[in-house]
Amino acid sequence: MKRGRFRKYSYPPWLRLCRDVCHQFIIPITIVQAVRTIFLPTSFDVLFLAILILLAVAFYFDYV
Template sequence: MRRRFKHYSYPPWLRQTRAVCVQFIIPITIFQGIRTILLPTTFDVILLAIFILLAVSLHLEWL
C-alpha cells in the first residue's frame, strides 16, 4: 500500500518554498515553451520536458 505524505508534516520553510515554486513554474514553463518554438535546441527541449513534468507533479501534489 502506498503511503500518502501529508504536506502539513513538512517544515514551514519547505512548505513556503513549495508554494513559491507552484506560483512560478507555469510562467517559466510558458516562457521556455516559446523559446523552444523559436530556437529549438536539444537542451531547450529537455529543459521544457523537465519543467512540464515538474509543473504537473506540483499541480497533482506528487511533490
Template sequence: MKRFNRYSLPPWVRTMRGVCAQFIIPFCIFQGIRTILLPTTFDVLLLTIFIAIALAIYLEVI
C-alpha cells in the same frame, strides 16, 4: 507504504513549494516559446523538466 502528507513538512519547504507553484507556469510558457523559436536539445530537456515539476506540484505529488 506511508502516505505522503505535505503538512508534515517543515515550514520553509512548504514556502518553497508555494513559490515554485507560482512561478512554474510562467517559466513553462517562456520556455515553450523559446523552444518553438529556437529548438535545441537543452531547451527541450528544460521544458520537459519544467512540465514534470508543474504536473507534480499541481497533482500534489510533491
C-alpha cells in the same frame, strides 16, 4: 520496516514556502521556455521544457 504516512504539512515552514513559490511560478516559466524552445530549439531547451512540464503536472496533481 514500517513506512510512515506521507503528510505534506509535516514539512518545515521554509520548505513549504519554497514549494508554494515554485508552485506559483512554474506555469509562467514553462510558457516562456516553450516560446523560447519554439524559436531557438536546442537539446537542452527541449529537455528543460520536458522537466518543467512534468513538474507542472506533478504540482497540478499534488504529487510534489
